[in-house]
Amino acid sequence: MRHLLALALMSASTIAIAARDARFDYQMECQGCHAADGGGTVASVPSLKDHVGKFLDVPGGREFLAQVPGAAQAPLDDTALAQVLNFILREIGHADGFAPYTADEVARLRRTPLTNVAATRAALVREIEQRSSAPQPPIVGRQR
Amino acid sequence: MKSRFDAFFKQRARELARFTSRRGFLSALGTTLLGIGAMPLLPIARAAMSKPGEPDASTPQGDDTACEYWRYCALDGFIAACCGGDAHTCPPGTEMSPVAWVGTCRNPADGKNYVVSYNDCCGKTFCQQCFCNRNEGDRPVYYASKSNDVNWCMGRAGIVYNSTVSIVIGVEP
Numbered sequence: 001m002r003h004l005l006a007l008a009l010m011s012a013s014t015i016a017i018a019a020r021d022a023r024f025d026y027q028m029e030c031q032g033c034h035a036a037d038g039g040g041t042v043a044s045v046p047s048l049k050d051h052v053g054k055f056l057d058v059p060g061g062r063e064f065l066a067q068v069p070g071a072a073q074a075p076l077d078d079t080a081l082a083q084v085l086n087f088i089l090r091e092i093g094h095a096d097g098f099a100p101y102t103a104d105e106v107a108r109l110r111r112t113p114l115t116n117v118a119a120t121r122a123a124l125v126r127e128i129e130q131r132s133s134a135p136q137p138p139i140v141g142r143q144r
Numbered sequence: 145m146k147s148r149f150d151a152f153f154k155q156r157a158r159e160l161a162r163f164t165s166r167r168g169f170l171s172a173l174g175t176t177l178l179g180i181g182a183m184p185l186l187p188i189a190r191a192a193m194s195k196p197g198e199p200d201a202s203t204p205q206g207d208d209t210a211c212e213y214w215r216y217c218a219l220d221g222f223i224a225a226c227c228g229g230d231a232h233t234c235p236p237g238t239e240m241s242p243v244a245w246v247g248t249c250r251n252p253a254d255g256k257n258y259v260v261s262y263n264d265c266c267g268k269t270f271c272q273q274c275f276c277n278r279n280e281g282d283r284p285v286y287y288a289s290k291s292n293d294v295n296w297c298m299g300r301a302g303i304v305y306n307s308t309v310s311i312v313i314g315v316e317p
Contacts, residue, residue, distance in 0.1 A: 028259060
């Protein structure tokens with residue numbers, strides 16, 4: 001029982017360290033363009049805030065988030081990239097109930113580059129909009 | 145009864161006077177008071193007082209108009225503090241670029257690496273004061289998100305570059 005408790009405590013602290021490092025990696029590798037709150041920039045940098053998780057609801061969306069150049073080409077190893085993606089979905093996208101990215105999944109996805117990022121993204125956004133009857137927040141850019 | 149009471153305290157007072165030194169007491173009191181006063185100077189106490197992501201306000205941080213200022217470790221451009229702004233505020237009449245490149249700088253005052261966002265101030269012509277070109281952590285332009293040679297005013301209505309601020313946005317874990 002004591003061993004179990006120690007193990008639980010160690011796991012909790014490992015998760016806490018991973019979360020802290022993911023925030024640092026977000027600041028270092030993503031925040032410069034996507035902004036601290038994930039709001040992005042009007043007409044140039046897509047907003048992640050509150051709705052990045054919608055990509056997980058459409059076919060190809062989960063793959064896209066790991067393949068998009070900002071993610072796939074970030075100078076982070078597969079584990080760190082998986083943690084940043086999970087951090088973005090959870091803390092910035094406020095998505096819940098999703099299966100977290102793993103290092104193996106990210107390793108596989110990021111080695112398959114997107115040949116036409118804009119077209120792939122546009123098709124996914126159309127799919128997201130078609131699936132939702134409610135009015136959507138803006139997918140690209142931040143409203144001022 | 146009264147005389148026994150008096151005798152008891154007279155005896156204790158004499159013993160106290162015989163076995164303790166007044167100078168010793170004053171010295172101990174002085175040390176204690178000085179120690180309490182010096183507590184906030186200890187690094188642990190200072191670290192506890194500073195907010196996460198912000199350098200310790202009580203440590204000397206240097207001159208924010210000098211290129212050697214610790215936050216400018218990877219700056220390439222005119223220092224906004226010399227142009228009417230300060231280390232993290234753009235000069236009047238300019239607009240801060242919403243996109244920036246981000247790196248870390250070590251604050252020698254507390255030995256921590258802080259995450260610094262280099263945002264360009266845009267919309268007015270070159271400030272031409274305090275040109276500073278430190279390139280610690282700078283990457284070539286083909287690695288644009290980590291390059292200080294990029295004009296980060298790109299995408300703004302006023303794309304003209306004026307100067308640069310260094311905003312502390314976090315601390316390296």
